[in-house]
Amino acid sequence: AQRVTQPEKLLSVFKGAPVELKCNYSYSGSPELFWYVQYSRQRLQLLLRHISRESIKGFTADLNKGETSFHLKKPFAQEEDSAMYYCALPSGGSQGNLIFGKGTKLSVKP
Amino acid sequence: NAGVTQTPKFQVLKTGQSMTLQCAQDMNHNSMYWYRQDPGMGLRLIYYSASEGTTDKGEVPNGYNVSRLNKREFSLRLESAAPSQTSVYFCASSENSGITQYFGPGTRLTVL
Numbered sequence: 228a229q230r231v232t233q234p235e236k237l238l239s240v241f242k243g244a245p246v247e248l249k250c251n252y253s254y255s256g257s258p259e260l261f262w263y264v265q266y267s268r269q270r271l272q273l274l275l276r277h278i279s280r281e282s283i284k285g286f287t288a289d290l291n292k293g294e295t296s297f298h299l300k301k302p303f304a305q306e307e308d309s310a311m312y313y314c315a316l317p318s319g320g321s322q323g324n325l326i327f328g329k330g331t332k333l334s335v336k337p
Numbered sequence: 338n339a340g341v342t343q344t345p346k347f348q349v350l351k352t353g354q355s356m357t358l359q360c361a362q363d364m365n366h367n368s369m370y371w372y373r374q375d376p377g378m379g380l381r382l383i384y385y386s387a388s389e390g391t392t393d394k395g396e397v398p399n400g401y402n403v404s405r406l407n408k409r410e411f412s413l414r415l416e417s418a419a420p421s422q423t424s425v426y427f428c429a430s431s432e433n434s435g436i437t438q439y440f441g442p443g444t445r446l447t448v449l
Contacts, residue, residue: 233379236377259436261437269442270341270427270440270441270442270443271380271427271429271440272440273437273438273439276437313379313380324368324370324382324385324395325382325438326382327372327379327380327381328379329377329378329379330379330380
């Protein structure tokens with residue numbers, strides 16, 4: 228069964244430090260993976276999608292099929308990066324919806 | 338474009354009361370979804386509609402019903418609210434199932 232694991236509930240770093248938010252997945256086939264971000268009291272919004280290979284707000288994520296991971300990285304964290312981050316992948320089969328991880332709360336301290 | 342809109346933003350119910358959460362999108366998307374967000378649980382899919390006229394159960398459908406009124410609107414109904422349904426409810430839409438989903442602002446529901 229498809230599954231997304233985000234092992235850290237909370238990640239706290241200082242401004243300017245590197246950030247890595249972990250995401251591991253279980254998927255049969257070639258997955259399409261997403262990172263969504265939710266700033267305080269706001270709606271979820273797409274941060275990036277692995278297929279597009281973009282860098283958004285300085286964040287990147289590389290799909291590692293060998294380690295079944297899709298970690299989100301940023302070399303220098305900013306205070307405005309403080310938010311809840313969710314990793315997601317399609318549920319597969321005939322269902323056309325996303326399975327979300329439980330989320331990691333990133334706190335960037337000044 | 339407003340994107341995905343939800344009403345109401347906040348609601349307090351008593352146990353046993355019923356209510357309908359409304360969702361609409363103006364992006365001409367085929368697929369729409371209802372999620373609930375609970376602390377430590379992430380987002381869990383309640384129901385989804387892959388296209389107009391179809392609805393399917395998600396991970397946590399018990400206690401809810403949905404209606405895909407037309408291509409734009411997808412409502413979620415709680416027939417007899419329970420405290421366990423206290424949550425933040427998000428509606429989302431996508432052009433086709435499984436690709437990028439766009440979320441509404443959420444409805445914060447408290448059941449006493």
